[in-house]
Amino acid sequence: MTETEKTLVSTENFEATEAQLEAVRLAARTAAQAENALERYASIVLTDDETIHRLNCDYRGVDRPTDVLSFPADEGDELLAPPDGFLGDIMISVPRAEAQGKELGHSTERELAFLTVHGMLHLLGYDHIDPEDEKEMLSHQRAIMSLEPLAALGGEKTNETEANTESSESVKAMKEINGFEIKKMIGLAQEARERAYVPYSKFRVGACLKAASGAYYLGCNIENASYSPTVCAERTAVFKAIYEGEREFEALAVCSDSKNCTSPCGVCRQVLSEFCSPDMPVILVSSTGEYRLISLGELLPLAFTKGDME
Numbered sequence: 001m002t003e004t005e006k007t008l009v010s011t012e013n014f015e016a017t018e019a020q021l022e023a024v025r026l027a028a029r030t031a032a033q034a035e036n037a038l039e040r041y042a043s044i045v046l047t048d049d050e051t052i053h054r055l056n057c058d059y060r061g062v063d064r065p066t067d068v069l070s071f072p073a074d075e076g077d078e079l080l081a082p083p084d085g086f087l088g089d090i091m092i093s094v095p096r097a098e099a100q101g102k103e104l105g106h107s108t109e110r111e112l113a114f115l116t117v118h119g120m121l122h123l124l125g126y127d128h129i130d131p132e133d134e135k136e137m138l139s140h141q142r143a144i145m146s147l148e149p150l151a152a153l154g155g156e157k158t159n160e161t162e163a164n165t166e167s168s169e170s171v172k173a174m175k176e177i178n179g180f181e182i183k184k185m186i187g188l189a190q191e192a193r194e195r196a197y198v199p200y201s202k203f204r205v206g207a208c209l210k211a212a213s214g215a216y217y218l219g220c221n222i223e224n225a226s227y228s229p230t231v232c233a234e235r236t237a238v239f240k241a242i243y244e245g246e247r248e249f250e251a252l253a254v255c256s257d258s259k260n261c262t263s264p265c266g267v268c269r270q271v272l273s274e275f276c277s278p279d280m281p282v283i284l285v286s287s288t289g290e291y292r293l294i295s296l297g298e299l300l301p302l303a304f305t306k307g308d309m310e
């Protein structure tokens with residue numbers, strides 16, 4: 001028995017299946033092992049949406065349910081020293097994991113493993129507030145999910161893209177983007193939408209373009225009384241990034257107030273194709289936050305690019 005089996009996985013207000021509990025145990029152990037922290041352990045509680053919603057409110061002041069919360073032991077009451085090796089607590093909502101798994105086309109167990117690894121990395125000191133830190137955390141997260149036994153859960157596909165996409169070749173060839181990154185970019189595109197200047201159409205659009213440097217460039221649509229000079233949110237984001245010296249991009253998210261997933265117009269697709277590769281993932285977001293993933297190559301097949309002028 002390894003030391004990490006001290007990690008206690010329990011349930012609160014929720015009856016988890018043995019397979020779910022086992023996926024969480026395996027993920028906690030694999031994360032600890034990969035991070036050379038086998039002597040450390042955590043307490044992981046699987047619960048329902050209501051319980052995690054309450055905790056999210058109490059501890060983070062966020063009035064909605066979430067998928068995973070981590071409480072590092074060293075951030076607690078300093079008078080109550082944590083026991084030796086104790087990393088802290090992780091709370092996971094199984095119904096959320098189930099819904100996310102469905103959305104992404106993989107099992108609840110695989111999503112639970114992903115959330116457990118995420119929580120364990122937080123307890124081990126990783127964070128994703130700063131883009132550089134985030135890059136590091138994501139690369140560890142990806143590496144751990146590709147290790148056995150997690151790979152057997154579908155862990156090697158940190159590419160959560162497959163589920164949401166159609167099965168065309170260009171989409172299959174899409175660059176990897178994980179669920180965590182997708183959520184972050186959707187949030188940023190929604191923030192960008194707030195800045196839309198749309199006195200004529202009243203149709204707000206927000207875009208978030210992630211550069212290979214790790215920086216995010218946000219754009220909104222900016223309209224004009226003479227209509228045709230109007231610039232779309234996507235092009236605002238691209239041009240800001242190009243001006244800043246960026247030349248390589250990893251992903252784009254676009255949202256509007258439409259209940260349909262917002263798709264870039266033809267002109268923006270052409271502009272994007274100048275700078276972004278056909279395998280770049282594009283996240284098309286609806287007003288309720290649902291999204292669809294598609295590659296730029298699928299949005300604009302046979303794009304006319306500099307290669308065509310040779």
Ligand code: THU
Pocket residue numbers: 198201203205220221222223230231232233234263264265268
């Ligand atoms: N719009 C965008 O910002 N992006 C798109 O890809 C589609 C259209 C904007 C332009 C205009 O301000 C409004 O939506 C209505 O066309």
